[in-house]
Amino acid sequence: MEQDSHSAFNTSPVSNTEHDLESEEFWTLSGKKPFFDIILTKSHINPRYLLTLPAKIQPVLPSLATPAVLTYGGKEWNLTYRGSNASCKKLDGSWQNFVDDNNLKIGDACVFELDESSCKKLVFRVQILRGDIPPELHSKIVGESSDSPIVIE
Template identity: 55%
Template sequence: MEQPLQQSSEPKDNEKEVEKYEEDDISYLSGKPFFDVVLGMSHVSPSYQLPIPARIVRELPQATVPVVLRYNCKNWNLSYMGNCSSPRLDSKWKNFVNDNNLKIGDACVFELMENSSSNIRFKVHILRGDLPPELRAKVDGRGQATENNPMQVD
């Protein structure tokens, strides 16, 4: 007499993969504070700088605090330099740029998932694609459109 097949309570390998990536699926923003940036030359080449916009700096501590950037199920550990005249991420930003092959014209959205005096965590959304030449010329070295050089998309 054949024994009936037993259903395992363990998830199958493909179910484990789905669970693993569920957290990092492309999704709409959750309503938490965020900032976005179209990457320019200073973001993706020496000097690899990522200044943090004033609108989000108001939410963050005025101190040097560990930061975790999360993208595609991986974490990058950096520091937020909130106690300097131009708050920014530290030089380890270069590792995030290189590991994710970021280029001029790519856009990143940084969603603030955790914010305390001991830890900051951003979920990062990356939008790939080179800007058309006519738009790239309007992006200054910080990856921002300027008042004298606005970016218009028709």
């Protein structure tokens, strides 16, 4: 018996365009490229819009200001990586454009895979994982930095 491509588990066909978009948004990390992940907190998405890069990725990044590009869903966002401060390497305020354009919220997670790294340019491929935190727990979230994590009892 020939199986119909529209079974109970597949109610609508996926177009090539939709499939291509899905593969751009989510992929298996190879382990060969450096990456880091962040669960977004107040400081990442509110008026401060701070994105300090974790210590584990810093050794492979330049120690100077460098143009950076975030790619997600076939689009690109241009930012500046601020690497001159040895204790606080971060992305500049242009991070806000990425946050706003992708409707990021507290509790969402981003995985940043380093595709290109030189003194002239950094390129990160980003995966966004939605993690809606129920509104009744928002008051319990401290999580303004990696030193002050989100704690839910």
